[in-house]
Structures are given as structure tokens and as C-alpha cells.
Amino acid sequence: MGDKSMSLEDFAGAVESGMTIGIGGWGSRRKPMALVRQLLRTGVRDLTVVTFGGPDVGLLCAAGRVRKLVYGFVSLDSIALDPHFRAVREQGAVETAEYDEGMFVTGLRAAASRLSFLPTRAGLGSDVLTMNPDLVTIASPYADEEYVAMRALRLDIALVHVNRADRTGNAQYLGPDPYFDDLFAMAADRCYVSTERIVEPQDLLTAGPAQSLLISRLFVNGVIETPRGAHFTSCDPDYGRDEAFQAHYASAARDTDSWRLFRKTFLDGDEQAYHEAVAEFHANREGQEKSR
Amino acid sequence: MTEITRAEVCAVACADVWRDAGEVLAHTAGVLPSVGARLARLTTSPDLVLTDGEAYFMSDPPPLGRTAADGGVVEGWVPYRRVFDIVASGRRQSMMGASQIDRYGNQNISLIGDWRRPTRQLIGVRGAPGNTANHRTDYWVARHTPKVFVEKVDVVCGVGNDRARGVKGLRFHHLGVVITNLAVLDYGDDGRLRVRSLHPGVTPQEVHTNTGFALDATGAPETRLPDETELRLLREVVDPLGLREREVSGGARP
Structure with a gap:
């Protein structure tokens, strides 16, 4: 069994401009943020990003790396909208394909099964069809019904973050919800898994039941160990969402000067520098609380 | 018993939505719809299935606005993937918000x-x-x-009665009611919104003025008041912190 572990730098080398990348997680939950931050450190651009979006979308849009956004929604959960997402939408700065959440899942399922489409009722009669003029309906061959022929959302690359993985690419989630990470992996030509910790295969089942082994190495091309790699999104039970930092991110994103400062403070260095800056952010905050 | 509030009138109106729902998953967005579903579960609709808003079905729900992590009794596991399967199965009923809604019930939140x-x-x-x-x-x-309440919504998200008509594949389309801080609206045979009842203290003129299309409320009856059991459950069990009063303010009568 091959050792697929790799560095963040090697991972970034596998992503090329113009690719379609799927990003796992959901809103501001278990997002492969370390992988996204690493993409920001490269020159990769013109990406088509396919996701149930959160700050992954915000960061990539703010850095001007996105040509097209394909999404079921973009939200920070505890904050309804990512301000960068709102800004690119209101400026008309990126091409978009917005789908009903269920349609989006149907598109991933089609891609994972190597089909060009799958039928669904979701979207019929709605303006999702207006906003995606390439979508058509299809008559049932068996009943007097028509359905939306949801296009497969095929991906060049999928990025997901999990709680544990082994070196060969068996990936485990320990939180309440797998989201759609396995579908993202199967819908992609190549999948890169970042993980809180790389463990030996025999240790996976000490952390959780066999049912928590979400993604098989069949579908994984690279494993990157990134402790706190979902920060500032949640990665239960290892850590919850960093609400204070997310609020800081959202507030900085509302204004050009404060965003410049945020970028310089948190994003211009490497991954270790990011986590050091976050630790400093919290230390300063606690200091301010005490002096109050 | 202190005076009944407008929010409490809205809460029982929201609860009445689930009266004949049967054994379905109650999906709610917003405080009053969540309060209503929980009240219904404790009164008229004991078979309703409630979630914690995250990944669990709860036979005994956690406090309003909290998740299974804050308590309650888990009776099922529903990660998001299963939610979409349940939607497709039809064993679900939904009460959502609307940023815009037109006379046929086309809804926009996009x-x-x-x-x-x-x-x-x-x-x-x-x-x-x-x-x-x-x-x-x-x-x-x-x-x-x-x-x-507009003439035309900017994006049709939830499909209205005019749009659904004649679409093969929309045979399960079913719009129920629209409940507001002023009134309960339902749909006539022509698919258009009409006033079913005005909340106590609301005039037909008030609804007319606050609706962006013609909506005649003349002669509409009053929305029913909560009974004593409902009031006690609302105030002591379902929403002891009074979150409902933050979404809708004021007394039942001016």
C-alpha cells in the first residue's frame, strides 16, 4: 500500500490554474482551510470552485483566484453571508451557477457515478432554471412526469478535511455529520485529504467505529497532516468553530484597508505563521478582556 | 395569567399549520415556526418528528435554538445527506421565511x-x-x-401556484398558509393569496396598506387566541426565555 502522505507545498504543486476544484465541508464546518490557504500562497487562478461554500469561497474570491462559483449556498453559519462572497456577487465579479442544495447533491452523485446527469424534482418551476439556462428538463420514460436533468458536477480535484487519516488515504470523520466529502472525493479525478492527524491503520478504529471511515483510499491521491487545518471553521470533536476569529474575519472583510491588514497579519506567511498569528490574536483579546 | 401577546397569537397560528401533518419531519426556519412546531408536537400533533437543526432527530428536543449537544433525547441520525433523501420521500413539511412573496406564493430568499x-x-x-x-x-x-409582499419577486426560489400549474413533475406541490405578524393568509381556488384571519387588533386597512398587491381583508374573522394549556406550554416549556417576543412585539390587542 502506497504512502500518499505529502507536504502542503507538494499538494499545491498539483493544482493548476483553470482547474475545477470541489471543496468539502458545509458552510463554516470542517473546511480544508489549510489547503485553501496554501492555494493562496501559489499563483493558481481562474479556478472553478464547486462547494457548499463558507470562508473557503470568501478567501479564494478575495484573492481573485475564482473565475466561476458553483454552489448550493455560501454562508458562515453563525454569520449569514460571507462578506467577500457578497462583494463579488454585488460587483458581478465572478460567473456563478447557484443550485438548490438538493440539486447540488444530485449533481455530485451523478459525477460520482460517472453519469452526465441525474433526474430530480428539485428546481422545477423555479428560477434556478432561469439562472442556469443550460439546465433542461427530461420526460420520464415510465410516467407522465418531467424532471430536471441535473448536470453532473465533475471535478478535476477535490479537497476535504477530516479528523483522522492513515498514510494510504483511508479517511475518518469523528463529528456528527460526514457532509458530502465522500461524494466530492468520488466525483473528482484526484482527491487530496488534509487531516488533523495521520495515524497508523490499526489505530483508526480506536478513535471511532468502522462507520466513521468515510473515504476509502480507493479515492484518495494525497494525505496532508494539518493540525487545526480546518481553522477557523469547526472540526468537531477536535475543536469547534473559532467564533471570535470568524467575527474578526467577517468584520475585516467589509473594508479594503482592514482586509489588507488581515491579509498581512494572517495570510502572507506560511501555515505555521498563520497559527502563531491566530494565537496572538486570542492572547491580545484575552488581554483586552482582562484590562476591561 | 398575564395578557396574551401578538407573538403568542402567531405561535398558535404556526402550531395549527401542523395539525394534520401526521408523522412527518417538521422543518422550520425562524423562531416562531420553531416554537409553533414544538407546541404542535406537545398538543395536536404528537407524531411530528423534530430535529435539533443539525444532525439529529429529537424525541425530546433541546432548548429552543440549541443543538443535541445542549441536551434532549436523540431518536435518529439525519446528516444533511439524509435530509435531502427525506425531502424527496415527501415525509417532510416545511415552514420557511420569505424576503419577498407575491400573490401566488412565489417566494424569494436568494x-x-x-x-x-x-x-x-x-x-x-x-x-x-x-x-x-x-x-x-x-x-x-x-x-x-x-x-x-410584492407584485413580482426578483428570483423565484419557492415555487408559487401559478408557476406550478401544468408542470408535470410538480404533482406534490402544495402551498399551505402564509402567517405574518398581522394575519393568516391562505390560497383561493385561483391560487391567489387571500386573508383567512386577522390577528386581534389588526384592521383590514393595515393589511391592505402593508401589502404591495391588492389584498382584501374586509370581513375576515379574528385569528384564534391561545387557550390556557397552550399559553402555559408556550411560556413554561417551549419558550421560557421568551425568544418569540423578540421576533414579534406587542400585545394581542392595541
Whole structure:
């Protein structure tokens, strides 16, 4: 069994401009943020990003790396909208394909099964069809019904973050919800898994039941160990969402000067520098609380 | 018993939405719809299935606005993937919000303006198209204004009665009621909204003025008041912190 572990730098080398990348997680939950931050450190651009979006979308849009956004929604959960997402939408700065959440899942399922489409009722009669003029309906061959022929959302690359993985690419989630990470992996030509910790295969089942082994190495091309790699999104039970930092991110994103400062403070260095800056952010905050 | 509030009138109106729902998953967005579903579960609709809003079905729900992590009794596991399967199965009923809604019940939560470059991006279509295609959907509007009740919505997310008519594949389309801080609305045979009842203290003129299309409330009866059991459950069990009063303020009568 091959050792697929790799560095963040090697991972970034596998992503090329113009690719379609799927990003796992959901809103501001278990997002492969370390992988996204690493993409920001490269020159990769013109990406088509396919996701149930959160700050992954915000960061990539703010850095001007996105040509097209394909999404079921973009939200920070505890904050309804990512301000960068709102800004690119209101400026008309990126091409978009917005789908009903269920349609989006149907598109991933089609891609994972190597089909060009799958039928669904979701979207019929709605303006999702207006906003995606390439979508058509299809008559049932068996009943007097028509359905939306949801296009497969095929991906060049999928990025997901999990709680544990082994070196060969068996990936485990320990939180309440797998989201759609396995579908993202199967819908992609190549999948890169970042993980809180790389463990030996025999240790996976000490952390959780066999049912928590979400993604098989069949579908994984690279494993990157990134402790706190979902920060500032949640990665239960290892850590919850960093609400204070997310609020800081959202507030900085509302204004050009404060965003410049945020970028310089948190994003211009490497991954270790990011986590050091976050630790400093919290230390300063606690200091301010005490002096109050 | 202290005076009944407008929010409490809205809460029982929201609860009545679930009266004949049977054994379905209750999906709610907003405080009053959540309060209503929980009240219904404790009164008229004991078979309703409630979630914690995250990944669990709860036979004994956690405090309002909290998740299974804060307590309650888990009776099922429903990660998001299963939610979409349940939507497609039809064993679900939904009460959602609306940023805009027109006379046929077309609902918009996505954005304001042109979808290519909106003047204001909202939360997106989310699951509204799939909900209205698959099972009964009702709407809750906390502030009944002409900005919400419009001639034409900017993006049709939840599908209205005019759009659904004649679409093969929308045989499960079913719009129930629209409950606002002023009134309970339902749909006539022509698919258009009409006033079923006015909340105590609301005049027909008030509804007329606050609706961006013609809506005649003349002669509409009063929305029913909560009974003593409902009031006790609301105040002591379902919403002891009074979150309902933050969404809708004021007494039942002026």
C-alpha cells in the first residue's frame, strides 16, 4: 500500500490554474482551510470552485483566484453571508451557477457515478432554471412526469478535511455529520485529504467505529497532516468553530484597508505563521478582556 | 395569567399549520415556526418528528435554538445527506421565511435585483425549490410590509401556484398558509393569496396598506387566541426565555 502522505507545498504543486476544484465541508464546518490557504500562497487562478461554500469561497474570491462559483449556498453559519462572497456577487465579479442544495447533491452523485446527469424534482418551476439556462428538463420514460436533468458536477480535484487519516488515504470523520466529502472525493479525478492527524491503520478504529471511515483510499491521491487545518471553521470533536476569529474575519472583510491588514497579519506567511498569528490574536483579546 | 401577546397569537397560528401533518419531519426556519412546531408536537400533533437543526432527530428536543449537544433525547441520525433523501420521500413539511412573496406564493430568499449582479445578495435559494417541489410548504413573515409582499419577486426560489400549474413533475406541490405578524393568509381556488384571519387588533386597512398587491381583508374573522394549556406550554416549556417576543412585539390587542 502506497504512502500518499505529502507536504502542503507538494499538494499545491498539483493544482493548476483553470482547474475545477470541489471543496468539502458545509458552510463554516470542517473546511480544508489549510489547503485553501496554501492555494493562496501559489499563483493558481481562474479556478472553478464547486462547494457548499463558507470562508473557503470568501478567501479564494478575495484573492481573485475564482473565475466561476458553483454552489448550493455560501454562508458562515453563525454569520449569514460571507462578506467577500457578497462583494463579488454585488460587483458581478465572478460567473456563478447557484443550485438548490438538493440539486447540488444530485449533481455530485451523478459525477460520482460517472453519469452526465441525474433526474430530480428539485428546481422545477423555479428560477434556478432561469439562472442556469443550460439546465433542461427530461420526460420520464415510465410516467407522465418531467424532471430536471441535473448536470453532473465533475471535478478535476477535490479537497476535504477530516479528523483522522492513515498514510494510504483511508479517511475518518469523528463529528456528527460526514457532509458530502465522500461524494466530492468520488466525483473528482484526484482527491487530496488534509487531516488533523495521520495515524497508523490499526489505530483508526480506536478513535471511532468502522462507520466513521468515510473515504476509502480507493479515492484518495494525497494525505496532508494539518493540525487545526480546518481553522477557523469547526472540526468537531477536535475543536469547534473559532467564533471570535470568524467575527474578526467577517468584520475585516467589509473594508479594503482592514482586509489588507488581515491579509498581512494572517495570510502572507506560511501555515505555521498563520497559527502563531491566530494565537496572538486570542492572547491580545484575552488581554483586552482582562484590562476591561 | 398575564395578557396574551401578538407573538403568542402567531405561535398558535404556526402550531395549527401542523395539525394534520401526521408523522412527518417538521422543518422550520425562524423562531416562531420553531416554537409553533414544538407546541404542535406537545398538543395536536404528537407524531411530528423534530430535529435539533443539525444532525439529529429529537424525541425530546433541546432548548429552543440549541443543538443535541445542549441536551434532549436523540431518536435518529439525519446528516444533511439524509435530509435531502427525506425531502424527496415527501415525509417532510416545511415552514420557511420569505424576503419577498407575491400573490401566488412565489417566494424569494436568494437576492434582490438582477441575479447576474444583485443589488443585494441574500442567503441564496437554499432548499426552497426542492421543498416546494416535494412537500407542503408554508411561510412565516415576521414583518408584513409592501417590501415583502410584492407584485413580482426578483428570483423565484419557492415555487408559487401559478408557476406550478401544468408542470408535470410538480404533482406534490402544495402551498399551505402564509402567517405574518398581522394575519393568516391562505390560497383561493385561483391560487391567489387571500386573508383567512386577522390577528386581534389588526384592521383590514393595515393589511391592505402593508401589502404591495391588492389584498382584501374586509370581513375576515379574528385569528384564534391561545387557550390556557397552550399559553402555559408556550411560556413554561417551549419558550421560557421568551425568544418569540423578540421576533414579534406587542400585545394581542392595541
